Amino acid sequence: MNKEITSREIDYSQWYNDLIIKGGMADYSAVRGCMIIKPYGFALWENMQGVLDKKFKETGHQNAYFPLFVPKSLFEAEETNAEGFAKECAVVTHYRLKSDPDKKGKLIVDPEAKLEEELVVRPTSEAIIWNTYKGWIQSYRDLPILINQWANVVRWEMRTRLFLRTAEFLWQEGHTAHATEQEAIDEAKKMLHVYADFVENYMALPVIRGIKSPNERFAGAVETFCIEALMQDGKALQAGTSHFLGQNFAKAFDVKFSDNNNKLDYVWATSWGVSTRLIGALVMAHGDDDGLVMPPKIAPIQVVIVPIFKGEDQLATISQKVNTEIIPALTALGIRVKFDDDATARPGWKFAEYEKKGVPVRMALGARDLENNVIEVARRDTKEKQSYPLENIANTVADLLEEIQKNLFGRSLKYREEHITNADTWDEFVNLLDTKAGFIAAHWDGTPETEEKIKELSKATIRCIPLDNKLEEGNCILTGKPSKQRVLFARAY
Amino acid sequence: MNKEITSREIDYSQWYNDLIIKGGMADYSAVRGCMIIKPYGFALWENMQGVLDKKFKETGHQNAYFPLFVPKSLFEAEETNAEGFAKECAVVTHYRLKSDPDKKGKLIVDPEAKLEEELVVRPTSEAIIWNTYKGWIQSYRDLPILINQWANVVRWEMRTRLFLRTAEFLWQEGHTAHATEQEAIDEAKKMLHVYADFVENYMALPVIRGIKSPNERFAGAVETFCIEALMQDGKALQAGTSHFLGQNFAKAFDVKFSDNNNKLDYVWATSWGVSTRLIGALVMAHGDDDGLVMPPKIAPIQVVIVPIFKGEDQLATISQKVNTEIIPALTALGIRVKFDDDATARPGWKFAEYEKKGVPVRMALGARDLENNVIEVARRDTKEKQSYPLENIANTVADLLEEIQKNLFGRSLKYREEHITNADTWDEFVNLLDTKAGFIAAHWDGTPETEEKIKELSKATIRCIPLDNKLEEGNCILTGKPSKQRVLFARAY
Ligand SMILES: [Zn+2]
Ligand SMILES: [Zn+2]
Numbered sequence: 001m002n003k004e005i006t007s008r009e010i011d012y013s014q015w016y017n018d019l020i021i022k023g024g025m026a027d028y029s030a031v032r033g034c035m036i037i038k039p040y041g042f043a044l045w046e047n048m049q050g051v052l053d054k055k056f057k058e059t060g061h062q063n064a065y066f067p068l069f070v071p072k073s074l075f076e077a078e079e080t081n082a083e084g085f086a087k088e089c090a091v092v093t094h095y096r097l098k099s100d101p102d103k104k105g106k107l108i109v110d111p112e113a114k115l116e117e118e119l120v121v122r123p124t125s126e127a128i129i130w131n132t133y134k135g136w137i138q139s140y141r142d143l144p145i146l147i148n149q150w151a152n153v154v155r156w157e158m159r160t161r162l163f164l165r166t167a168e169f170l171w172q173e174g175h176t177a178h179a180t181e182q183e184a185i186d187e188a189k190k191m192l193h194v195y196a197d198f199v200e201n202y203m204a205l206p207v208i209r210g211i212k213s214p215n216e217r218f219a220g221a222v223e224t225f226c227i228e229a230l231m232q233d234g235k236a237l238q239a240g241t242s243h244f245l246g247q248n249f250a251k252a253f254d255v256k257f258s259d260n261n262n263k264l265d266y267v268w269a270t271s272w273g274v275s276t277r278l279i280g281a282l283v284m285a286h287g288d289d290d291g292l293v294m295p296p297k298i299a300p301i302q303v304v305i306v307p308i309f310k311g312e313d314q315l316a317t318i319s320q321k322v323n324t325e326i327i328p329a330l331t332a333l334g335i336r337v338k339f340d341d342d343a344t345a346r347p348g349w350k351f352a353e354y355e356k357k358g359v360p361v362r363m364a365l366g367a368r369d370l371e372n373n374v375i376e377v378a379r380r381d382t383k384e385k386q387s388y389p390l391e392n393i394a395n396t397v398a399d400l401l402e403e404i405q406k407n408l409f410g411r412s413l414k415y416r417e418e419h420i421t422n423a424d425t426w427d428e429f430v431n432l433l434d435t436k437a438g439f440i441a442a443h444w445d446g447t448p449e450t451e452e453k454i455k456e457l458s459k460a461t462i463r464c465i466p467l468d469n470k471l472e473e474g475n476c477i478l479t480g481k482p483s484k485q486r487v488l489f490a491r492a493y
Numbered sequence: 494m495n496k497e498i499t500s501r502e503i504d505y506s507q508w509y510n511d512l513i514i515k516g517g518m519a520d521y522s523a524v525r526g527c528m529i530i531k532p533y534g535f536a537l538w539e540n541m542q543g544v545l546d547k548k549f550k551e552t553g554h555q556n557a558y559f560p561l562f563v564p565k566s567l568f569e570a571e572e573t574n575a576e577g578f579a580k581e582c583a584v585v586t587h588y589r590l591k592s593d594p595d596k597k598g599k600l601i602v603d604p605e606a607k608l609e610e611e612l613v614v615r616p617t618s619e620a621i622i623w624n625t626y627k628g629w630i631q632s633y634r635d636l637p638i639l640i641n642q643w644a645n646v647v648r649w650e651m652r653t654r655l656f657l658r659t660a661e662f663l664w665q666e667g668h669t670a671h672a673t674e675q676e677a678i679d680e681a682k683k684m685l686h687v688y689a690d691f692v693e694n695y696m697a698l699p700v701i702r703g704i705k706s707p708n709e710r711f712a713g714a715v716e717t718f719c720i721e722a723l724m725q726d727g728k729a730l731q732a733g734t735s736h737f738l739g740q741n742f743a744k745a746f747d748v749k750f751s752d753n754n755n756k757l758d759y760v761w762a763t764s765w766g767v768s769t770r771l772i773g774a775l776v777m778a779h780g781d782d783d784g785l786v787m788p789p790k791i792a793p794i795q796v797v798i799v800p801i802f803k804g805e806d807q808l809a810t811i812s813q814k815v816n817t818e819i820i821p822a823l824t825a826l827g828i829r830v831k832f833d834d835d836a837t838a839r840p841g842w843k844f845a846e847y848e849k850k851g852v853p854v855r856m857a858l859g860a861r862d863l864e865n866n867v868i869e870v871a872r873r874d875t876k877e878k879q880s881y882p883l884e885n886i887a888n889t890v891a892d893l894l895e896e897i898q899k900n901l902f903g904r905s906l907k908y909r910e911e912h913i914t915n916a917d918t919w920d921e922f923v924n925l926l927d928t929k930a931g932f933i934a935a936h937w938d939g940t941p942e943t944e945e946k947i948k949e950l951s952k953a954t955i956r957c958i959p960l961d962n963k964l965e966e967g968n969c970i971l972t973g974k975p976s977k978q979r980v981l982f983a984r985a986y
Pocket of ligand 2: 929
């Protein structure tokens, strides 16, 4: 156990923060609720962006960039959306500071530089984008529009948490426009599957694909599709959402197109997004009491090599081998490797450091290993250590990285499978939440009122109605009214 | 000549806007001074980012992300910097909107949600970053810090222009911290050369590397290095800057480190940036009266193939050849190619469209060409057309792309060389500015007062003192006072 890190048993919440801060992923900032993403955390985000961006482009999307600011009159145009975000948005009211006449060297807001119309810092970009699409769309020939944007957004959350909930965060938001309802629904579903594939195959985190209940729907959407993951404390985390927006934004911004019979109709829309919140999910899903555990496919460093040496001569011999043979062989297979030859730090310190950072594979090479043509290889996920022949070591490591990726997914999946439990009565439901947690599959009468009441009483929300949900007669755990299917409840981040 | 585009002769400024709007690079937005970067323009920016990001990483830098907002108290800490940006910054004063009691469905700023301390939307990030570095730096072992950030920034400019001067723009900003003055100066110069290499070798635009005069220096810098390019109307454009910040920010934020003798000293700093403004430079430097002209190395589309056909059968035959042979051969060489097989648009319309978009190479393939095993290839830069054998066409095109890249650089360089002119008297100076324009090499007495006066009288500024400037005795064109070197003046964007 790493002494710098609080164990999960003692304080789960502190453990999470320790992993992020001590693992060098992020830092607190001087701005309330805003964080600094440090190079190691940002390298992870870049790897995630790289994979997602490629998937977006392969599915026909192009990137573009829209303004940070939304004039208030546009912001309020789609009323449901506006209501959903009005309570937590940063508002620009002035465009100049001036010298404080009372305090030398200090500045005050210049009251003469008040904006005629306030600008909202985008909490999401539907308004500014649909106001723009109005000018781009006349006929069915202009459709579909398939655009994605990588951007920062701001939501003035009252309680914030590193990566999971910050006032400013980084994300991507897809905004598409279609000629038919079905095409828009298909797009929303397609992007949900793109997200699910990414989170499962790259982040090694199994997700449930589902539909949100009306209470949990995105403000302004007709249907919200989501992927839900389970964290180690049994709480759920929404990892991504994809919205079918119907014609709501087209109507709010008067965006019509003429179809091939010259008939005018409103345009159909989707939007979908994932954010740096995914990094919080990754930390909570895979980390342990020694630090972060990075899934190999997106790990900033996949392999670290630590030399074990006495004196400069031994270091030189080891470095020679590492730099001219081992690193080139690993790099040739596309493996991201770091050689930590810092002579001022001890190997034990380095071992703990890279464990904390969750580097999937650590190799240690000493003078005697070199003589025997072997190298010691340690897995971050299982902590197993084994000596391997130096010959063909790159392929050995490549296989091991794949195995680690699979193992991380496998153990998350096992945990998730063990933590989906049926509850048939209210007592069972509440008891499960307090003891075992995880997803609880229970009947619900389908009304927003009951959903709200359950949330009030238990702090659990409906995470989703799974896409492939099986129909089954039953009675609502709260009201006893008839129900046709179980839905998944959980306490959530 | 393209009828949609105003010619340079008639209205240079309108020509520039036409290229951007009609070329599909960007669009105006509903937010004052903010633009929308459309997919074609953003693809160009992504290519530029890709090259620069690789260069930054090769020179040892890592990416990170710092908050969008700067609390006013941090913003004002470095006084020169604060003064320089105070007059043009967007200020967040509130964090909530609420329903307007007087107008149903409308929102107003909630007066009860006033921030205790106003937040400035970053116009540049020195303040927030140096406040952070304070927590990261204790000893010389923590140095250097070599960080870059890709971000949006906001400067509330009164007169805005697509790409060249917008209220919000995208850029990268490097912020480095060093133990010694010399190391910081070397870093600032190194990054200037990285910029110059990029602009010359990828954007095909020759630049002069120089030092800014005190009046044109970045607010808070000790020395500003810059690269200056010349546009087709003879006006200069600052394409990138790299600042040696001395210990100004370390002092403002109290960032000290202990050296290896345990002696405390303030940290030395640099910052450097290029922005989407570079896209404006590219448009102005290479475009012609038919539209944009993209340098092949960063062109979103390097080659477009237009089929010339009558009827579906011919299109099918041509498409077969293009999709199974030509495109795979081009793609194998890393060439970005588009096949425009839209059967509803005429070839002539497509030709004009891709000319407008500045695609470097256009290939047209008809049924008779196919029989003869040839293809017609047109260069965007010279408008030359030539028939080439289909055999080995990918290599032919690859060579042609290189030749176009060289030709664009060569003709810009020739123009630049022809437009650096010596002026030895005030009359000559003013006359040159009004007739020939370009850079004017003239003596200056070295005082900020004279520099300011020259600017007032002529609208020309000192663009830079070239890095390799030759010393030469002379007399200031305005005051007649002695001078040791000519400096470069120009009217500028
Ligand atoms: Zn359990
Ligand atoms: Zn000329």
